[in-house]
Amino acid sequence: MTLSQFFTVFIFIHAVSGMIGLVAGTISVATKKGGKLHKKSGKIFYYAMLVAGGSGIGASVIPGHYNPFLFVVGLFSLYLVISGYRALKYTRIKDKSQLRPDSIIAKTMIGIAILMVFFGSYIAITISRLGVVLIVFGIIAFLNGFNDLKAFRNISTLKKKAVRLHISKISGGYIAAFTAFLVTNAVLPSLLNWLLPTVFGTIFIIYWQRKMKVKKRQS
Numbered sequence: 001m002t003l004s005q006f007f008t009v010f011i012f013i014h015a016v017s018g019m020i021g022l023v024a025g026t027i028s029v030a031t032k033k034g035g036k037l038h039k040k041s042g043k044i045f046y047y048a049m050l051v052a053g054g055s056g057i058g059a060s061v062i063p064g065h066y067n068p069f070l071f072v073v074g075l076f077s078l079y080l081v082i083s084g085y086r087a088l089k090y091t092r093i094k095d096k097s098q099l100r101p102d103s104i105i106a107k108t109m110i111g112i113a114i115l116m117v118f119f120g121s122y123i124a125i126t127i128s129r130l131g132v133v134l135i136v137f138g139i140i141a142f143l144n145g146f147n148d149l150k151a152f153r154n155i156s157t158l159k160k161k162a163v164r165l166h167i168s169k170i171s172g173g174y175i176a177a178f179t180a181f182l183v184t185n186a187v188l189p190s191l192l193n194w195l196l197p198t199v200f201g202t203i204f205i206i207y208w209q210r211k212m213k214v215k216k217r218q219s
Contacts, residue, residue: 013055017051022178025177026174076176079105081169083144112141144172
């Protein structure tokens with residue numbers, strides 16, 4: 001099997017799993033939170049995004065097909081869905097030692113985020129304005145990782161924030177899937193394909209974060 005054939009296989013897996021994730025994620029977003037359909041579609045979304053992220057990373061490092069954008073989006077997507085899935089377990093945390101894997105994931109993402117910002121700046125200055133995409137994603141990734149480490153300091157507060165962390169991270173993974181769909185199909189001008197889903201997705205996340213806060217105050 002040639003490298004080009006390997007690349008084709010990875011891209012096919014990436015495209016199919018990404019589409020499954022997008023459909024499942026849309027169902028999960030549209031249905032009642034905590035309901036049976038929400039949970040089932042959410043689980044399908046989670047596993048589909050793991051496959052999509054992993055195959056995207058695999059395709060991006062094949063010689064002759066290097067793609068730094070696909071590589072970092074794949075890594076960022078994996079971070080978002082894994083940390084978002086694990087956030088549901090925070091309500092059962094009893095000791096900080098149980099957060100060790102989460103701390104490693106957050107620190108790794110911070111390191112990658114710094115590289116994303118520097119590499120994006122280099123691309124933006126020397127090659128293409130698409131380097132801005134890496135800078136924006138790098139900043140978002142850094143803030144997510146930093147906020148994770150901050151939240152891990154206090155277990156009682158972390159338990160209260162668990163559902164909100166789950167919503168924000170999983171929603172971020174869904175934004176990544178939707179972004180990939182727009183970029184692949186060139187629906188909008190290049191930069192808009194990359195950044196517009198993040199703008200609207202951030203508004204959606206803020207809306208749900210505030211809604212959850214209001215619910216907690218009322219209960």
